[in-house]
Amino acid sequence: MLDRATKWLIAVAISLAIAPGFAETKPPAKVFGWVEEGQIQPEKLSLKIKLDTGALTSSMDAKNLEWFEKGSEEWVRFNVEVKDSMTGKMTNSSFERKVVRNVKIRGAGGAERRPVVMMKLCIGSRMYDEEFSLKDRGKMNYPVLIGRSTLARIGAVDASRTFTVEPRCDTP
Secondary structure (H helix, E strand, O other), X not given: OOOHHHHHHHHHHHHHXXXXXXOOOOOOOOEEEEEEEEEEEOOOEEEEEEEOOOOOXXXXXXXXXXXXXXXXXXXXXEEEEEEOOOOOOEEEEEEEEEEEEEXXXXXXXXXXXXXXXXXXXXXXXXXXXXXXXXXXXXXXXXXXXXXXXXXXXXXXXEEEEEOOOOOOOOOO
């Protein structure tokens, strides 16, 4: 018969063999601040982005949202009004994107459906092709919120830091 300590060691060894990497903890490749500077590509629109661990889906402020069809596909046309973080000037950029899906967002004011589009966003030296829900968010300080779905690929967030990287991506 095996004593209690030996049984425990065998159980631990089996657990580690079944779940390789479980006991390993790797530090994240990069730690970002809760606010960073990003750039929408290929338009090269520089703006402040908030890394929002409370949101699942990333979202973007979209003014004058207009639905239309292109062929048999659903598209949206919208404007993004921001203070360009490079020049300090207010800019109004127009975008057209294919709707990849619609999402139901629940908030204090109830639930609503929003279109979701793909946008290329440069953070640091990396380009991310990500889904963004669109909504006119008024005069928000942060026109772009990066949600957990995207944060899982980008890296960790340090709530005590801001503006740790500058966008340095080549135009795709």
